[in-house]
Amino acid sequence: MMREKGPMLRATGMLLGAICVLLLAGGMPWGGVGAVYGGGLMRVLGATVGGFCLWAAWSGSAGHRMRMVMGVIFLFFAVAGIGVMAHCGVESLRWAHMGGGMWFGAVGMGCLAIVGALFSAIFGYLAHLSLRVEKLWVAVAHLSVVLVVVGAFTDAYAEQRFTLTRHVGEPSVVHDKMRGESLPFSVEVKDMQVERYEGSDTYTLLEHRNGRWLPVAEAKREGAAIRCGQEEWSMAELRALPGGEGRYLALPGSPMRVLVQQPGPVKEYRAVCRLSAARGESEARECTLRVNDPASWGDWRIYLMSCSADGRQVQLMLRRAPGRPLVFTGLVGVFLCCFAWAFGNKRSTQA
Amino acid sequence: MNTLLTILTILPILLFAAACVLLLVRRTPVHGERILAAGLVSCVLLLAANAWAVHAPPLGNMRHVLCALPLVLAPVWVYLRHNRVQAGAGIAGVAAVALIGALCMPLQAGWRQAPALQSPWFVPHVTSYVASYAMLTLSALYAAGARGVRESSRLEAAHMLARLAFPFLTFGLCSGALWADAAWGRYWAWDIKEVWSLITWVIYLMYFHARASSACRRRALLLLGFAAVLVTFLIVNMAPVAADSLHSYAQ
Numbered sequence: 001m002m003r004e005k006g007p008m009l010r011a012t013g014m015l016l017g018a019i020c021v022l023l024l025a026g027g028m029p030w031g032g033v034g035a036v037y038g039g040g041l042m043r044v045l046g047a048t049v050g051g052f053c054l055w056a057a058w059s060g061s062a063g064h065r066m067r068m069v070m071g072v073i074f075l076f077f078a079v080a081g082i083g084v085m086a087h088c089g090v091e092s093l094r095w096a097h098m099g100g101g102m103w104f105g106a107v108g109m110g111c112l113a114i115v116g117a118l119f120s121a122i123f124g125y126l127a128h129l130s131l132r133v134e135k136l137w138v139a140v141a142h143l144s145v146v147l148v149v150v151g152a153f154t155d156a157y158a159e160q161r162f163t164l165t166r167h168v169g170e171p172s173v174v175h176d177k178m179r180g181e182s183l184p185f186s187v188e189v190k191d192m193q194v195e196r197y198e199g200s201d202t203y204t205l206l207e208h209r210n211g212r213w214l215p216v217a218e219a220k221r222e223g224a225a226i227r228c229g230q231e232e233w234s235m236a237e238l239r240a241l242p243g244g245e246g247r248y249l250a251l252p253g254s255p256m257r258v259l260v261q262q263p264g265p266v267k268e269y270r271a272v273c274r275l276s277a278a279r280g281e282s283e284a285r286e287c288t289l290r291v292n293d294p295a296s297w298g299d300w301r302i303y304l305m306s307c308s309a310d311g312r313q314v315q316l317m318l319r320r321a322p323g324r325p326l327v328f329t330g331l332v333g334v335f336l337c338c339f340a341w342a343f344g345n346k347r348s349t350q351a
Numbered sequence: 352m353n354t355l356l357t358i359l360t361i362l363p364i365l366l367f368a369a370a371c372v373l374l375l376v377r378r379t380p381v382h383g384e385r386i387l388a389a390g391l392v393s394c395v396l397l398l399a400a401n402a403w404a405v406h407a408p409p410l411g412n413m414r415h416v417l418c419a420l421p422l423v424l425a426p427v428w429v430y431l432r433h434n435r436v437q438a439g440a441g442i443a444g445v446a447a448v449a450l451i452g453a454l455c456m457p458l459q460a461g462w463r464q465a466p467a468l469q470s471p472w473f474v475p476h477v478t479s480y481v482a483s484y485a486m487l488t489l490s491a492l493y494a495a496g497a498r499g500v501r502e503s504s505r506l507e508a509a510h511m512l513a514r515l516a517f518p519f520l521t522f523g524l525c526s527g528a529l530w531a532d533a534a535w536g537r538y539w540a541w542d543i544k545e546v547w548s549l550i551t552w553v554i555y556l557m558y559f560h561a562r563a564s565s566a567c568r569r570r571a572l573l574l575l576g577f578a579a580v581l582v583t584f585l586i587v588n589m590a591p592v593a594a595d596s597l598h599s600y601a602q
Contacts, residue, residue: 152539161536197463223353265463292470292534303536317536327538331525338518 137341144333151326160320163305168192168312183318184278185297190286191272192311197264203228203249208256219259226259271304271314289316352404353458359397360418360454366390367421367447374440383436387428387443394421394446407464410477413588415462417453421446423482427489427515434508441492445485472530480523480548484580486516487555491577494570506566509573517555524552535597544598547587551579 164187166172171188203219205228219228224235226249233251238259241248249259268290275297276284287295289304296302303317367390373383397418401409409415424442431438464473493509527545528538539545558572588598 266466267463268466268469290469291466292472292530294533294536301536305536319536324532328529328532331528331538335518335521335525338521342514342518 137337137344141334141337141341144330144337147326147330147333149330151323151328151330154323154326155321158322160318162318164316164318166314166316168314183300185275185300186278187302187316187318188274188276189271189314189316190274192307192314193270193272194266194307194311195268195270197267200262200264202262203259204262206258206260213258228259269304269307271307271316273302273316275302356397356400356404356458357454359393359400360450363390363393363397363421364447364450364454366393367443367450371440371443371447374436374443377436380436380439383443384439387439390443390446391421391425394418394450398422405462405464407468408474410474410481411464411468412456412462414453414456414458416477416481417449417456419478420449420481420485423478424485424489427486427512430515438489438508441489445488445492449485467534470530470534472526472533476523476526476530479519479526483516483519483523484584486512486519487577487580490516491573491580494573494577497566497570502566506569510562510569513555513558513573513576517559520552520555524548540597542597543590544583544587547579547583551576551583554579 162183164172166187166189168189168191171186201221203221203226204215205217205219206213207216208214217228219226221227221235225232226235226238237252238249239252241250241258247261249261251257251259271289272286273289273295274284274286275295287302289295289302291304294301294303299322300318300320303319305315305317307314366386370383370387370390373379373386398409401415401418405411405415410419421442424446428435428439428442490509490512493505493512497503497505497509527548531540532538554572554576558569558576561568561572
């Protein structure tokens with residue numbers, strides 16, 4: 001492995017160049033990230049980065065240019081195949097039964113088989129060549145990057161994502177306009193709970209004018225005093241009004257002005273949801289969504305995104321990402337290999 | 352409480368500054384190492400006080416992170432088997448500068464952990480980034496001082512530290528993606544902090560791939576990488592665009 005440093009460095013340079021182009025394309029605010037993802041550019045760049053990654057691994061390990069070229073060609077077909085499979089899913093099999101688009105599904109499945117065989121062959125070949133364990137980790141790290149890119153590429157092409165804004169108690173069947181069908185489940189938000197931290201440093205100064213209490217200024221607690229512009233009151237001289245649970249403070253010498261403590265910052269949002277099958281089956285279950293804790297239904301994930309100030313309206317996101325397992329596997333592979341590479345070498349412990 | 356937190360921040364600054372001077376003078380390195388150890392212990396107290404004040408792991412804003420930075424250097428100091436005096440001086444200097452930076456930040460005693468930060472990924476994600484940034488700072492110090500007869504040995508030390516830091520940098524990047532997938536429903540959002548952390552990672556990746564190139568080029572890449580660390584860690588947070596960032600709670 002890595003007998004020739006020249007090709008390895010060149011391939012790495014090309015890989016990094018491709019990543020920079022990817023960054024530039026995705027990061028250009030005036031180009032519109034959504035437009036970039038929606039268009040074909042992201043897929044082309046994804047395939048390019050994937051190809052160069054494979055090139056780096058292949059040329060570093062084997063050094064045979066022919067295999068490298070074949071690897072890129074295989075990768076191109078493989079990525080195209082995964083894209084077709086992910087996009088069409090079982091639909092391609094239905095078309096195959098109908099005879100109309102049999103070649104479509106067949107090509108997709110064939111490409112999927114090729115990519116599986118290709119990655120297995122590369123891994124086995126590198127393992128065979130790598131007598132030194134450290135270099136094996138480097139090779140696997142490169143392959144893990146390929147997995148991440150293929151997964152992201154698949155998602156850019158085949159991910160389904162819906163944002164729902166629903167009132168509490170309102171059942172919802174989601175209709176996929178692109179595919180002309182409803183999702184296999186419905187979502188009902190049964191309850192929305194907003195938990196807050198106790199207390200707040202911020203107060204609102206209310207003044208009684210023309211028979212109404214009107215907010216006139218913001219005040220902030222600083223240590224043992226509350227400051228509002230040029231005015232300052234110590235906590236000792238403020239008196240809590242009865243029935244206000246300590247949130248309403250009367251100012252000394254001015255009965256027409258009151259400080260109201262604002263609610264504390266939000267600690268947690270919880271949406272109790274009921275998920276049920278939308279197509280006649282009796283399957284149903286309840287789940288609690290939190291910000292970092294989405295629920296799942298088959299290969300769909302349901303995320304809690306936000307809620308209205310009164311907690312009666314909830315925004316959810318439904319997402320189906322077929323490339324997610326590939327991305328996750330690749331990410332785990334990258335960081336495990338990095339740790340093994342850095343700490344598996346005795347030389348690295350010496351300064 | 353505010354006074355206590357300020358005193359607990361100033362105390363380790365004084366200890367680290369004294370340790371740095373003693374270790375640089377090298378007349379009494381044993382005393383310098385003891386004072387450095389005392390500074391690290393006082394940082395544990397500071398971390399505990401911060402945790403007590405905010406009722407959560409104190410890693411949620413710039414001040415908390417800068418207060419925690421010296422602690423992640425303690426294992427590095429133990430890990431460095433050779434040239435501990437020189438490394439100790441560097442660690443004490445970096446720790447003192449980080450804590451002075453913390454003093455300049457708002458105290459934020461009323462900071463509370465936002466819902467998005469209540470995740471099992473919070474502590475490992477932030478800690479791994481802090482550890483990697485601390486080690487990469489030391490690495491850049493070695494690289495900057497790599498001249499003359501000590502060029503080879505200092506570049507080797509800088510390489511070793513960068514090599515130790517890189518897996519933590521990678522873990523930070525990967526764990527951030529996994530966390531974002533659970534919290535925001537996507538593992539990459541082209542947020543300015545994310546983009547700069549990726550640029551930092553790519554620069555160090557270039558450094559490791561250019562290992563066989565000249566000493567001058569390696570030193571330049573290490574310093575460039577450190578510049579990217581500064582942009583990711585400090586400048587991005589202070590820039591006006593940070594207000595719109597998904598990482599705005601890190602300010």
